[in-house]
Amino acid sequence: MRGQVLSLFLVLAISVVLGQVSYSIPEEMSKGSLVGNMARDFGLDVKRLKSGKARIFTRDSDEYIELNNERGVLLIKDRIDRETLCGQTTPCALHLKIILENPMEFYSVTIEITDVNDNSPSFEKNDVKFKISESAVAGAKFMLDRAVDPDVGLNGLQTYKLEPTDNFVLKFHDQADGTKNVEMVLKKPLDRERNEDFSLVLTAVDGGEPQMTGTMQILITVLDANDNAPVFTQAIYKASIKENAPVGTAVVTVTATDADHGSNRRITYSISSILDHARGLFEVNDGSGEIRVKGNIDYEKARTFQINIRASDDGGLVDSCKVIIEVIDINDNKPDIHVLSKSNVISEDAKSGTVVTMIHIEDADSGENGRVQCSIDDDIPFVMQSSTNDIYSLITDSDVDREIAYQYNITVTCSDEGVPSLSSSVTLTLQISDVNDNAPVFERSSYEAYIVENNTPGLFIFTVKARDADWNQNARVSYILEDSSVNGVPVSSYVSVSADSGVIHAVRSFDYEQIKDFHFRVKAQDGGSPPLSSNVTVKVLIQDQNDNPPQVLYPVQTGGSLVAEMVPRSVDVGYLVTKVVAVDVDSGQNAWLSYKLQKATDRALFEVGLQNGEIRTIRQVTDKDAVKQRLTVIVEDNGQPSRSATVIVNVAVADSFPEVLFEFTDFTQDKEYNDNLTFYLVLALAVVSFLFITCLVVIISVKIYRWRQSRVMYHSNLPVIPYYPPRYSDTLGTGTLQHVYNYEVCRTTDSRKSDCKFGGAGSQNVLIMDPSSTGTMQRIQSEKSILDEPDSPLETWLWGRSGILFPRRWRWGRLSEISFRTSAWMLNG
Numbered sequence: 001m002r003g004q005v006l007s008l009f010l011v012l013a014i015s016v017v018l019g020q021v022s023y024s025i026p027e028e029m030s031k032g033s034l035v036g037n038m039a040r041d042f043g044l045d046v047k048r049l050k051s052g053k054a055r056i057f058t059r060d061s062d063e064y065i066e067l068n069n070e071r072g073v074l075l076i077k078d079r080i081d082r083e084t085l086c087g088q089t090t091p092c093a094l095h096l097k098i099i100l101e102n103p104m105e106f107y108s109v110t111i112e113i114t115d116v117n118d119n120s121p122s123f124e125k126n127d128v129k130f131k132i133s134e135s136a137v138a139g140a141k142f143m144l145d146r147a148v149d150p151d152v153g154l155n156g157l158q159t160y161k162l163e164p165t166d167n168f169v170l171k172f173h174d175q176a177d178g179t180k181n182v183e184m185v186l187k188k189p190l191d192r193e194r195n196e197d198f199s200l201v202l203t204a205v206d207g208g209e210p211q212m213t214g215t216m217q218i219l220i221t222v223l224d225a226n227d228n229a230p231v232f233t234q235a236i237y238k239a240s241i242k243e244n245a246p247v248g249t250a251v252v253t254v255t256a257t258d259a260d261h262g263s264n265r266r267i268t269y270s271i272s273s274i275l276d277h278a279r280g281l282f283e284v285n286d287g288s289g290e291i292r293v294k295g296n297i298d299y300e301k302a303r304t305f306q307i308n309i310r311a312s313d314d315g316g317l318v319d320s321c322k323v324i325i326e327v328i329d330i331n332d333n334k335p336d337i338h339v340l341s342k343s344n345v346i347s348e349d350a351k352s353g354t355v356v357t358m359i360h361i362e363d364a365d366s367g368e369n370g371r372v373q374c375s376i377d378d379d380i381p382f383v384m385q386s387s388t389n390d391i392y393s394l395i396t397d398s399d400v401d402r403e404i405a406y407q408y409n410i411t412v413t414c415s416d417e418g419v420p421s422l423s424s425s426v427t428l429t430l431q432i433s434d435v436n437d438n439a440p441v442f443e444r445s446s447y448e449a450y451i452v453e454n455n456t457p458g459l460f461i462f463t464v465k466a467r468d469a470d471w472n473q474n475a476r477v478s479y480i481l482e483d484s485s486v487n488g489v490p491v492s493s494y495v496s497v498s499a500d501s502g503v504i505h506a507v508r509s510f511d512y513e514q515i516k517d518f519h520f521r522v523k524a525q526d527g528g529s530p531p532l533s534s535n536v537t538v539k540v541l542i543q544d545q546n547d548n549p550p551q552v553l554y555p556v557q558t559g560g561s562l563v564a565e566m567v568p569r570s571v572d573v574g575y576l577v578t579k580v581v582a583v584d585v586d587s588g589q590n591a592w593l594s595y596k597l598q599k600a601t602d603r604a605l606f607e608v609g610l611q612n613g614e615i616r617t618i619r620q621v622t623d624k625d626a627v628k629q630r631l632t633v634i635v636e637d638n639g640q641p642s643r644s645a646t647v648i649v650n651v652a653v654a655d656s657f658p659e660v661l662f663e664f665t666d667f668t669q670d671k672e673y674n675d676n677l678t679f680y681l682v683l684a685l686a687v688v689s690f691l692f693i694t695c696l697v698v699i700i701s702v703k704i705y706r707w708r709q710s711r712v713m714y715h716s717n718l719p720v721i722p723y724y725p726p727r728y729s730d731t732l733g734t735g736t737l738q739h740v741y742n743y744e745v746c747r748t749t750d751s752r753k754s755d756c757k758f759g760g761a762g763s764q765n766v767l768i769m770d771p772s773s774t775g776t777m778q779r780i781q782s783e784k785s786i787l788d789e790p791d792s793p794l795e796t797w798l799w800g801r802s803g804i805l806f807p808r809r810w811r812w813g814r815l816s817e818i819s820f821r822t823s824a825w826m827l828n829g
Contacts, residue, residue, distance in 0.1 A: 023074070024112040027082035032075055035065060035111060038098065039072025042107055046072045052100030057340060059362060065096060065111065074109070082113045083150035087277060090152050097340075097360070097391075104341045104358055106391065117155035117208025121147040123216035124273065130218065131316025132190055135225035140186040141171070143310055143320035146179065146273040147204030147214050154207040161203040162218075168200065175322075181308070184218070192222040221316070228259040229317030230267050232309075239291075240326040243299035251282065254289040256311035256319055263314040272310035272320055277302045282325070284309060291323060299329040300364045331369040331418025336362045337426050340391075346430060348400045349437040356382065357394040357428055361414050369418035376410055384412065394428065402432040403471030439532035440466040440477045440524035447538045449504065453512040453545045461495065464502040464536060466524035476527040477502075482535065486518040495540065497522055504538065512544040513585055546590040546639025552647045554581040564650035567629075569621045577606065580613035580647055582635045592638035598646065599632040606651070608633055615649060625653050 023036040039046055048054075049069045056067050064085075066077040074096075086092030096109040123145055130142055149157040160182050162170045167188055173181040182202070200218040205211055232254060239252035258265040269289040274282075281295040282305070291307070305325040312318045342357035363370040374384045374392050383397040394410065408430045415423035442464060449462035468475040479502040484491045496505050502522070518540055525533035555565075555578065565578045584591040595613040600606060605625060607618045615631065629651035636644040 019106070020108045020110070022110040022112065024114060025076075025080075026114045026116050027080050028116055028118060029076050029080065031078060035074035035076060036109075037071075037073050038067070038107075038109065042098075044072065046070070048100070052102060052105070054098055054100050057097040057099050057106075057338075057360065058095065065094060067098070074111075080113055082115050082152075083119060085113060087150075088152060088275075099340055101341055104355055106340065106358065108388070115152045115155050117151055117206065117210075117212060119150040119155075120212030121149040121157045121204035121206055121214035123147050123202075123204065123214060124279075125216060127217040127219055129221065130318075131221045131223045131314075132186070133223045133225050133315050133317065134190050134192040136186055136189060136317070138186055138188055140229070140317070142168075142184040142186075142318055143272055143308070144170075144182040144184050144202060144218070145216065146182060146308070147216070148276055149204070149206050149214075150276070151206060151208065156206060157204055158207040159205050161205065163201050163203070170202075175306075181320075181322075190220075190222045196222050223316050228264070228313075230256040230258045230311040230313050230319045232256045232311060232319050232321040235321055237321060237323045238326070239323065240328055241293065241297065242328045242330055243297050244330060244332060245293050245297055247293055247295070249293040251291045251293060251325060252323060254284070254291065254309050254311075254321055254323065256289070256321075258313045258317075260313060260315065266314050268312050268314075270310050270312070272308040274307050275305075278305040278307065281305070282307060297327055299327045299366065300333070303327050303329075303366075329366050329369050331365055331416060331420070331422055333364040333369075334422040335372045335414040335416055335424045337412065337414055337424050338362075339426065339428075342394075342428060344429070344431060345433060346396070346400070347433045347435060348402050349435045350396055350400065352396055352398055354396045355393050356396065356430060359392050359394070359412065359426070361390050361392055363416050365416060365418065369416055371417045372414050373417070374412055374414040376412055380405075380408055380410060382408070382410060399438060399469065400432050401438060401469045401471070402435075403474075404469065405432065407431055436470060436474050436528050436532075438469040438474070438526075439534050440468045440526050441534060442466045442524060442536040444536070446536060449538060449540050450543050451506060451510060451540060452543045453510050454547055455506055455509055457506060457508055459506045461504045461506055461540065462538065464497075464504065464522050464524075464538060466502070466534065466536075468526045470526065470528065474526055474528040477524050478527070480523045480525060482521040482523050484520050486520070487515065491518070491520040494518065495520065510542045512542045512587065513548070515542060517541045544587040544590055546586055546637060546641070546643055548585045548590075549643035550582045550584045550593055550635040550637055550645045552580065552582045552635060552645055554579070555647065555649060557647060564652045565615075566652045566654065567617070567621065568655050569623065569625075569653060570655070571617060571621060573617055573619055575617045577615040577617065577651060578649060580608070580615065580633050580635065580649070582613065582645065582647075584637050584643075586637065586639065590637055590639040594636050594638070596634050596636065597631060598634040599630075601626060601629045601631070605629065606631060615651075621653055627652055627654050629653055 019042070021036070021038065021041045025033075025035055038044075039049060046069070049067075049072055054067060054069055056065065058065075064076065064078055064080050066075050067073075068075055082092050085094075092113040092115075094111040094113065096111065098107040098109060100106070125145060128145060132140075132142070144160075147157055147160070149155075157179075160170055160172070160180075162168060162184065165187070167186065167190060168184045169187050171183045171185045173183065175181060184200075184202075198220055200220065202216045202218055204214045204216075206213075233256070234254075237252050237254055241249065241251055254269065256267050256269070258267055268286050269284050270286060271282075271284055281293065281297060282291055283294045284291050284307075289309070289311070291309075304327065307323040307325070308320055309323055310318050310320050338360040340358040340360055346354065346356060359374075361372050361374060363372050374386075376382060376384055376394070381396060381398045381400050382394055385393050385395050387393055392412075392414075394412065410428045410430060411425055412428065413423055413425040415421045443466070447462060447464055451459065451461050464479065466477050466479070468477055478499050479497050480499065481492060481495070481497040486494055492507070494507055496507055497503070498505075502524075504522075519537055520540075521535045521537055523533050523535040525531050567575065567577055580595055582593055582595075584593055593613075594610050595608045596610070597603065597606065597608045602625060605617060605619060605621070606615055606629070608615050608631075613633070613635070615633070631649040631651060632646055633649060634644050634646050636642050
């Protein structure tokens, strides 16, 4: 018999996708039966299974399946009962992991257990009693208990039969979960006088081959008239409850009403049917209809429960409702961590992605409570990588270095996402063997540096930095400027690199107008043997500086000739007179030019465009406007600080060319006159300042000298003899002393004549006899002769032309006055 079942149901479905194989076998296979040739399906050699110590890892099916390494096949280890293993869950499958070592590998195997018809339908009760009033009309419904068949699919419960069918027929109602509710419907009214008690047989039939059945006896007692049956307020009640709710917790209350009176309206509640996994977990109060928890509810075993509640009155009429209870998961299971395989030593030159350890993670909760994330410390060169939902691999994320850490104690922490979160951890110890495998690494893949033009040679530009993960000599980095050229010139004539620090300095001064950027490569080399190195590109960008003033291209400023723009007096407002054209060899905003009218003969007549430099008329030209119009336009760039240039634009307001020639004949002469006038003014100011400073120095020197002489005379006891200069008389009119006169020479701006004011005679002077006095008097005579000199023709011309410059006679007159005053002061002591 079992061989026939095996031949009918053994269907081997193999699909290998990324290391996964699925098999399908029927339940109840005998011990030692073949499940599948795992070695062939995975393409593995039997020798590999032996050398890799192939073994099965599973949490729940190691008692059913075993691996034969000699043949590479999976065999039945013990009889498998699908109903015990999975209950009503479909499909029912076993999930295995085949683990191999050296190198570490794993393969996933899924074994689907198909159902065989080895269970017959059964009722919870062997009999059920109904009290039916003889007044019950045809069509009255009576809910019957459902049968339960542990098998699934076609082998499960299919239909019901009722015998005899003289008074009743069956009616079925399909439910959302695929089951059927069974109602016994009254086909014709009952007659209590003819038959007070009778029984029916309800048979449940499955769809297996051969069919299996189960029976329940229905005992009917015919009562007197009770014409109203109980009615539930809802056909379906829904409720939710947390798993692990304590016994006695109220779930929901069902309510039914009966329109009868007396005993016929007294309603009794009971559980009419319940699935096996819910039996013993709930109870209903027969008087109030309140449903309470009776046993331990575990979300991991069942997530929903369905209970059929029957309401019966004393007259035997009943109604039923369905109660659906949803179980809410709570985070009551910590993740389980199982180390599948691990390495204790790894070389530091192991490639990134090398598998160090494989672990299996399992959390019995669901949803967020069962979603697990594993992590390790952030400061180690390892990461956790998930290959499947429950397999994690600890792999190298980057190069490891024994000189930094010769050993790692890696704590793997797996936490679920429940609230509060539950976690588990395991510590793995890993030794690192040393090799020299690290080259210097720059902090950036490329560098950009900026330097302002006109820099001083030796100016710091930038610093490149490379790090070596090795230790001691292997980590000592030197920086080398690689040979290259910029515009045919060696790059070493542009920049230099410090071998120790990586600091880059400018060797020369850069000009943005000649070179705007250049690039070169810097090599970082460690001190290992053999040395390892890396290089990086450095790009230096020269930033523009506002070092060039604007250059005026038009109008051209000539030295001797006069260029003027002619504007007829009949032009309209906005007439374009000319355009100032200028350029700036700088870049960016340093080359943005603006035009402004600095000076003009008549500002109300012309304007200059700020951006385009166009000179236009801003009003109508009149006859009163001068023919000669001189405009000074300043051109400024936008640099900081700003640089500028000025241009003079001569405009002739006239209707005919001869008029222009007549008015502009002496323009050049006026210009020469103004230039000469400015020169003489500056020269006069410089001479006067020099003479003033010289006089101060002379006065101070003489005072110091006389003070020293008086001190010498005081100590020598020499007689004091008064000195009287010749050709002067004294103030008493004796004729023995001459007079000293003070006078001032005054000039007016419109007259060439001078006024002299003579003062009174000076006081007597007493000097020590010294030959130097003769020299003093000679200087006085010399100054007087200078005063009496006539003006030169040039001085006379300058006085008449300007009225501002000071002629030489006036200047020397003031100088003579200063000299006379100085001499008198020296004579007076």
